[in-house]
Amino acid sequence: MALNDSTTNDQALLDAQRELWHHTFGYMKSMALKAALDLRIADAIHHHGGAATLPQIATRVALEPSKVPCLQRLMRVLTVTGVFTVLGHQPADDNGDGDEHVAAYGLTPASRLLVGSPSVSPFLALMLDTSFVSPFFGLGTWLQQGKLPPDQSLFEMAHGKKPWDLATRDPAFGSLFNEGMAADSGFIMDIVVRECADVFRRVGSLVDVAGGLGGAAQAISKAFPDVKCSVLDLPHIVADAPAGTDVKYIAGDMFQSIPAGNAIFLKEGYTTKRRGREGNNTGYGGWSRAT
């Protein structure tokens, strides 16, 4: 049957609506991942040897029994988005309800990163925490605010403080923040020291600028004991730094001065730009040779 103009236009309207709905409900994917982290579904599957049925997952995550059908829907989102995988189906005849069911769920390369060590879960938990997600509700307002107060990030507009300063006022957020950043360093630095070994071997001393509790510097120091590693961070962060390691911790403000070293290292900075200078106030990463 040939489509008439009206059908073509209606299809175009439906396609346009679908496009908007796709973006409107896009947050469901990240919230489904957050629920998987909260419930530790990856651990539940791992606990069952990498393949777990829906009832096994439900039991392991202490699901309220009436919510099992909801868990099934959650698992559908998480398998469609590649977090978990479906390991075969149970034929319809084997079920009381006459529907085909997933026989078992398995881990994917993505969800394998959520179990064991190093696990990226603490970093994802930080990024999906209300404290980081809720500021985005004010994105439009933030964009209208111009430069007053100067250099205020979206996070600061919502919370009145930068993340690392909020950590001092709110110990629970502090733990979430520090564990999240440490988990990210733990994961990525294993790869960096393997892949960039030639770079580190040519360096005598290195300063990890805004290095937090020094997860990255610790990894470099461990892999390359000949590299003298220091971490520069704000005094209240350095106050919590681990003692008795080969890494030297220096309290200071990177906008005032940076200790001497052959190289400076920057990772996952989430810092506001210096007043009066153009910069990036969402993040930076990388490393560079000191002059």
Ligand SMILES: C[S@@+](CC[C@H](N)C(=O)[O-])C[C@H]1O[C@@H](n2cnc3c(N)ncnc32)[C@H](O)[C@@H]1O
């Ligand atoms: C997102 S964290 C990154 C920590 C670490 N580089 C990592 O990847 O785990 C940003 C760090 O920058 C530090 N920071 C912010 N402003 C700073 C400044 N002016 N001088 C030194 N450190 C600063 C914060 O205290 C915080 O530890």
